[in-house]
Each structure stands twice: as structure tokens, then as C-alpha cells.
Amino acid sequence: xxDWEQAPRLTSDFFNRPVLEVAPELLGATLSHAGVTxxxxxVEAYDGDQDPGSHAFRGRTQxxxxxxxxxxxxxxxxxxxxxxxxxxVCGPQGSASAVLLRAGEVLAGEQVARARxxxxxxxxxxxFRDLARGPARLTEALxxxxxxxxxxxxxxxxxxxxxxxAHPVGQIIQGPRVGVSGEGGDGQRFPWRFWLQGEASVSVxxxxxxxxxxxxxx
Numbered sequence: 001x002x003d004w005e006q007a008p009r010l011t012s013d014f015f016n017r018p019v020l021e022v023a024p025e026l027l028g029a030t031l032s033h034a035g036v037t038x039x040x041x042x043v044e045a046y047d048g049d050q051d052p053g054s055h056a057f058r059g060r061t062q063x064x065x066x067x068x069x070x071x072x073x074x075x076x077x078x079x080x081x082x083x084x085x086x087x088x089v090c091g092p093q094g095s096a097s098a099v100l101l102r103a104g105e106v107l108a109g110e111q112v113a114r115a116r117x118x119x120x121x122x123x124x125x126x127x128f129r130d131l132a133r134g135p136a137r138l139t140e141a142l143x144x145x146x147x148x149x150x151x152x153x154x155x156x157x158x159x160x161x162x163x164x165x166a167h168p169v170g171q172i173i174q175g176p177r178v179g180v181s182g183e184g185g186d187g188q189r190f191p192w193r194f195w196l197q198g199e200a201s202v203s204v205x206x207x208x209x210x211x212x213x214x215x216x217x218x
Contacts, residue, residue: 015071019097028165034143038104048096053184056096072154083136113141129200181208
């Protein structure tokens with residue numbers, strides 16, 4: 001049995017805390033799902049109605065309902081019409097805070113992750129560091145999609161297992177969140193991205209890009 005397999009599973013008590021406490025403590029934790037295990041190297045915190053960068057800033061909607069649910073739930077959303085991203089819900093029920101799973105290093109199931117990530121490409125041409133580098137790649141490598149929205153990861157029967165870090169992590173760095181526009185993208189007020197220094201799987205920082213609106217038709 002590997003070290004990460006012996007690490008304790010994270011419980012609802014772990015997640016039922018302020019998101020800015022939970023987020024950095026998730027670094028080094030492992031996620032196992034559908035034949036792949038990865039170690040988290042990068043996350044972002046989102047704090048509900050206190051955070052203009054959060055999906056839940058303006059209140060509960062059908063899309064964000066899971067964020068208002070029990071701690072440890074999996075909030076999965078579709079973005080840019082092509083990708084899924086996954087978050088772990090934090091804090092007391094109704095607070096709508098969550099941690100975006102931004103990047104990780106694959107520890108087990110590498111060939112499964114390669115096959116999922118390759119699409120029409122040769123799986124062996126994918127760089128190892130890119131298998132779960134970025135939130136869309138991470139969910140793809142783990143085989144997570146819309147049907148997993150609302151999954152309780154703390155349930156003993158959950159197909160996704162989140163375990164504590166098996167070893168002490170290195171230096172944790174924090175800074176602005178990636179691609180967040182408007183007030184929530186202010187890195188001075190919201191330096192809520194956390195990552196492990198020196199990890200190849202950490203994604204490249206990119207500020208939000210303003211999308212030009214198409215001109216109105218006469």
C-alpha cells in the first residue's frame with residue numbers, strides 16, 4: 001500500500017471551516033476517482049456573497065445550488081461551452097464558499113489519464129506535467145463531468161476519495177486568481193490562489209481577458 005493510500009480520508013469537519021483555511025490545507029491532498037489519483041498542487045478559494053469573483057456572489061441559482069449545500073460536496077460547472085471544472089464546497093451549509101481544484105500531479109492511473117486527455121492525439125505525446133495542469137485538464141484526467149455535480153466526497157460510498165496529504169508540503173505561495181475579471185480579479189484584495197512552489201504541474205498565471213462585445217446590428 002502506498003503512503004497516499006494510508007492517509008486519512010478528509011471528513012465534513014475538515015471542509016466545514018472558512019474557505020481561506022481549507023484551501024491552502026488541501027495542497028498535497030490526493031483525489032482518487034475512476035482509476036486515477038492525483039496530488040493537488042494548486043487551488044483557488046471563492047467565498048460566496050463576500051466575493052465578487054464567486055459564482056454565488058449574487059445569491060443562489062439553479063447552477064450554484066450545490067455551493068450552498070453540505071461541506072465536502074463537489075460543485076461541477078461547465079465553462080466556455082467545452083470544459084468542466086470541479087470545486088469542493090466549504091463552510092457551514094448556506095455559506096456557498098468553495099475551493100476550485102486548479103492543478104495536480106498524477107500519482108496513479110497515468111495511462112488512464114493520458115487516454116482521457118489525449119482526444120484524437122497520441123496519448124504518449126502529452127507531457128506528464130500537463131496531465132492535470134489547469135482545472136479543465138484536472139477534471140478530464142479524473143473523469144469528472146456534470147453527472148458528478150453534488151457528489152458528497154465525505155460519504156463512505158462516494159466514488160471520489162479525498163485524502164489528507166501523505167507528507168509535509170513545501171512552501172505555499174499565494175497570489176491573484178487566474179482569469180477572474182472585474183473586482184474579484186484584484187490580486188491585492190483577493191490573493192486567493194494557493195500553490196506549491198517548484199511544482200511543474202502548477203498552471204501559468206493569466207489575467208482575465210476582456211471579451212469584446214459584437215457590434216449591434218443596424
